[in-house]
Each structure stands twice: as C-alpha cells, then as structure tokens.
Amino acid sequence: MGETKLKLTEIDPVWSRICEEAETAVQDEPLLGGLVHSSILHHRSLASALAYRISLKLASAEMSEQLLRELSDEAFAAEPDLVDAARADLVAVFERDAACHRLMQPILYFKGFQAVQAYRVGHWLWRQGRKDLAYFFQMRVSEMFGIDIHPAARIGRGIMIDHAHSIVVGETAVVGDNVSMLHSVTLGGTGKEDHDRHPKIGNGVLIGAGAKVLGNIQIGHCSRIAAGSVVLADVPPMKTVAGVPARIVGEAGCSQPAITMDQLLRDNFQ
Numbered sequence: 617m618g619e620t621k622l623k624l625t626e627i628d629p630v631w632s633r634i635c636e637e638a639e640t641a642v643q644d645e646p647l648l649g650g651l652v653h654s655s656i657l658h659h660r661s662l663a664s665a666l667a668y669r670i671s672l673k674l675a676s677a678e679m680s681e682q683l684l685r686e687l688s689d690e691a692f693a694a695e696p697d698l699v700d701a702a703r704a705d706l707v708a709v710f711e712r713d714a715a716c717h718r719l720m721q722p723i724l725y726f727k728g729f730q731a732v733q734a735y736r737v738g739h740w741l742w743r744q745g746r747k748d749l750a751y752f753f754q755m756r757v758s759e760m761f762g763i764d765i766h767p768a769a770r771i772g773r774g775i776m777i778d779h780a781h782s783i784v785v786g787e788t789a790v791v792g793d794n795v796s797m798l799h800s801v802t803l804g805g806t807g808k809e810d811h812d813r814h815p816k817i818g819n820g821v822l823i824g825a826g827a828k829v830l831g832n833i834q835i836g837h838c839s840r841i842a843a844g845s846v847v848l849a850d851v852p853p854m855k856t857v858a859g860v861p862a863r864i865v866g867e868a869g870c871s872q873p874a875i876t877m878d879q880l881l882r883d884n885f886q
C-alpha cells in the first residue's frame with residue numbers, strides 16, 4: 617500500500633515548489649536552517665506547515681503551542697477548504713506583492729499572510745460554536761501582528777494584506793475573493809448602526825493604505841479605493857474612489873487576479 621501512495625509534494629505543486637525554495641534557502645543561509653527546517657522542510661504538507669507556524673506565533677503562557685497546533689490541525693482536517701484558501705492567498709501574495717519573490721516568504725516572514733491563516737482557523741472555531749476559543753485567536757492575532765479581524769467576519773480566498781500594520785475588520789464585514797489591501801485599512805462601523813453594520817467588499821477590490829470604509833455599504837467588484845480615503849457610501853463596480861469623503865475619480869480596470877493565478881498554476885507549477 618505504501619508504494620501506491622503518492623507523496624503529498626507530488627500532488628500539491630505549490631507545496632512542492634515551497635520545499636524546493638526552502639532547500640535552496642538553507643544552502644544559501646545555513647543560519648536559517650533551524651527556522652526553515654522546522655517551519656517547512658519538516659512537514660509533509662502545507663496544512664501541517666501552517667498549523668505549526670500559526671501555533672508557534674500565537675502560543676503564550678495562556679495557551680501552549682501544542683494545544684494551538686492540535687486546534688489548527690483539527691480545523692484543517694475537518695475543512696480542507698481552509699488550506700485551499702491559504703494556497704490561493706499564497707499565490708495571490710506571490711503574484712501581487714512586488715517584494716515577494718518566493719512562495720515560502722509569506723509563510724516564513726509576512727505577517728499579513730500569517731494573520732489571515734490564523735483568522736481562518738478562528739473563523740472555523742466560530743462556526744463550530746467555539747466562540748471563546750475564536751475570540752482567543754482574535755486576541756492573539758491582534759497582539760502578535762497588530763491585525764484585528766473579528767472571527768465572525770467572512771473573508772474570501774486569494775487575499776493579500778500587504779505590510780499589514782493596523783488592520784481592523786469588523787464583525788459583520790464581508791470580503792470577497794481576490795481582494796488586496798494595504799496597511800492601516802479599517803472595515804468598520806459608523807457607530808450609528810446596530811447589528812449588520814460593516815462593509816461588504818466585492819471581488820477583486822483594491823483598498824489603498826489608510827483607507828477607512830465605514831458602515832454597511834457595498835463596494836462593487838473590481839473597484840479601487842485610494843489611499844487615505846474615507847468611504848461612507850456604496851461604490852459601483854469598477855470605479856476608483858478617492859478623498860474624504862470618497863468620491864468617484866475614475867474607472868478601475870479589473871486585472872482579474874484570480875485568472876492570473878489559474879494561469880500561474882497551469883504554466884508554472886506542473
């Protein structure tokens with residue numbers, strides 16, 4: 617039976633490529649050998665590596681690395697979709713972040729990616745009704761990375777949060793697929809609404825650094841929000857808005873990052 621089993625690296629081209637990058641990195645910088653081995657080369661799958669990285673980052677005197685790892689392993693085993701989303705996030709960061717030259721970089725070094733993966737486990741806990749544990753994940757992600765995402769918020773796949781200081785995503789916010797945001801973005805409430813009070817961000821939206829998107833408003837697919845804007849009203853699809861309060865300043869061509877990612881998987885990972 618062992619002979620017929622495929623190694624996970626043979627059926628996950630993204631993970632396979634990450635392992636190749638890691639081997640080269642250890643050769644180039646032996647001082648990083650311990651980190652790269654324990655975080656990547658020691659693992660047979662992306663899921664295992666993510667669970668290890670999340671637990672290492674979030675562990676504290678309040679909850680051990682072992683317990684956090686068991687919870688993350690449980691989440692990934694119960695819902696493989698979480699790992700597929702992580703894979704899409706990885707490729708999105710690699711594709712869109714000019715400073716990302718290898719797929720292993722977000723796993724090892726990018727707190728935006730790490731925080732989103734920890735949020736995904738917290739969101740899974742939330743949906744299981746384990747709300748206090750989910751709040752614990754939110755608190756530790758916020759303490760560790762400076763990124764405060766409520767575990768009830770719904771976030772799609774192919775997400776890039778670049779630089780990632782000071783991100784706030786409220787409880788009833790919804791973020792579509794292939795969204796990119798820079799640091800200091802708030803998806804918050806106005807303070808004037810109860811219950812469903814946070815923004816709904818469409819697919820393929822770019823949210824510039826420092827933008828505040830407030831209230832239960834819709835940001836249309838493939839729109840762009842300029843850095844520093846305060847958005848208080850719906851934005852139609854494929855527009856660029858800027859200013860305080862934000863106004864439409866132009867069209868926004870959609871680069872369809874999801875399609876680019878598909879191309880990447882077909883062209884470069886087989």
Ligand SMILES: CC(C)(COP(=O)(O)OP(=O)(O)OC[C@H]1O[C@@H](n2cnc3c(N)ncnc32)[C@H](O)[C@@H]1OP(=O)(O)O)[C@@H](O)C(=O)NCCC(=O)NCCS
Pocket residue numbers: 779798823824825826840841842843844845856857858859865866867
């Ligand atoms: C909005 C953005 C995407 C540019 O889009 P664009 O379609 O090329 O827009 P333009 O540069 O042609 O500007 C259109 C108008 O909006 C204004 N504008 C652009 N960005 C603005 C901003 N952040 N705040 C206020 N006005 C802005 C321009 O001055 C211009 O006004 P005008 O027509 O009166 O001259 C870009 O300005 C932006 O904010 N990107 C986010 C980048 C970011 O967050 N970087 C951080 C990296 S760490």
